[in-house]
Amino acid sequence: MDLKIFSNWKAILEVLILWAAVYRIFLFLKGTKAVYLLRGIFILVVSLFVFQILGLPVLTKLLTYIFTAFIILVVVIFQPELREGLMHLGKRHVFYIEPKREEIEKTLRDIVSAGGILSRKKIGALIAITREIGLKKYIESGVVLNADLSSELLQNIFYPSAPLHDGGVIVVGTKVVAASCLFPLSDNFNFEKTLGMRHRAGVGVSENSDAIVVIVSEETGSISLAINGQLTRNLTPNDLLTILKGQLSKTR
Amino acid sequence: MEFLKNISLKKAITYNFWLKVGSLIIAILIRAYVYEGITKGVKI
Numbered sequence: 103m104d105l106k107i108f109s110n111w112k113a114i115l116e117v118l119i120l121w122a123a124v125y126r127i128f129l130f131l132k133g134t135k136a137v138y139l140l141r142g143i144f145i146l147v148v149s150l151f152v153f154q155i156l157g158l159p160v161l162t163k164l165l166t167y168i169f170t171a172f173i174i175l176v177v178v179i180f181q182p183e184l185r186e187g188l189m190h191l192g193k194r195h196v197f198y199i200e201p202k203r204e205e206i207e208k209t210l211r212d213i214v215s216a217g218g219i220l221s222r223k224k225i226g227a228l229i230a231i232t233r234e235i236g237l238k239k240y241i242e243s244g245v246v247l248n249a250d251l252s253s254e255l256l257q258n259i260f261y262p263s264a265p266l267h268d269g270g271v272i273v274v275g276t277k278v279v280a281a282s283c284l285f286p287l288s289d290n291f292n293f294e295k296t297l298g299m300r301h302r303a304g305v306g307v308s309e310n311s312d313a314i315v316v317i318v319s320e321e322t323g324s325i326s327l328a329i330n331g332q333l334t335r336n337l338t339p340n341d342l343l344t345i346l347k348g349q350l351s352k353t354r
Numbered sequence: 355m356e357f358l359k360n361i362s363l364k365k366a367i368t369y370n371f372w373l374k375v376g377s378l379i380i381a382i383l384i385r386a387y388v389y390e391g392i393t394k395g396v397k398i
Contacts, residue, residue: 113385113389116385117378117381117382117385118381120380120381120384120385121377121378121381123381124377124380124381124384125373125374125377128373128376128377129370129373144376144380147380147383147384148379148383150387151383151386151387
């Protein structure tokens with residue numbers, strides 16, 4: 103038996119696996135600022151290979167040193183993107199028991215109802231609805247409630263003189279798990295200057311997880327939704343309910 | 355096997371074509387470079 107055949111099919115298999123992995127990484131980074139860095143890395147890698155083939159030892163060695171330092175710099179600079187990538191890789195829960203569909207729909211209607219009332223009264227609100235990625239570290243920064251969600255509870259929490267009105271509420275399933283939670287601020291430089299810290303915090307937590315964040319503006323009463331770092335503004339309660347139902351049905 | 359009816363070979367090739375080509379080139383380079391490092395004992 104010619105062992106070279108085995109080595110050939112193994113080589114092909116390795117290339118195929120590497121191809122799939124590299125392609126998935128590129129897809130993930132496409133549309134982000136990291137794509138420009140990838141072009142730089144691609145040029146470095148190709149140059150390194152060409153120098154080696156041409157037998158240019160000094161240039162090869164120099165480029166190897168630069169490449170090593172570059173990799174360390176990439177990890178430091180793109181730490182948020184790497185963290186997000188690893189989160190996406192490991193986000194499927196095995197033992198999560200989902201609430202019933204009717205219970206989820208009631209929860210969404212309660213959130214929308216509270217959002218509508220708070221919007222009319224121009225009371226600021228920040229509600230993060232957890233999907234597959236847990237928000238444990240933000241829950242720990244707030245006050246744990248583990249209360250059944252209702253429109254009245256949300257209105258009560260965000261009432262201006264209420265002790266828990268500052269910060270955000272985290273919803274898991276049909277429960278208000280915590281209130282007065284600290285959310286990270288978005289570091290998006292393109293953020294509109296007219297939007298305040300509440301919106302920036304809502305977008306920030308949506309950038310760091312797959313949570314859907316409902317934001318009610320204290321200044322204008324407008325309802326916004328932040329998903330994956332993208333902010334959709336000036337929603338009516340009906341729009342909000344439609345989008346929430348659509349987004350949460352995708353997760354299932 | 356219903357999903358097989360929805361697969362378009364043309365679309366599979368043309369969608370993100372250059373990204374796929376670039377990924378393949380890099381995969382081949384990585385494989386060749388690491389394999390050479392393993393077989394010749396060259397430090398990467």
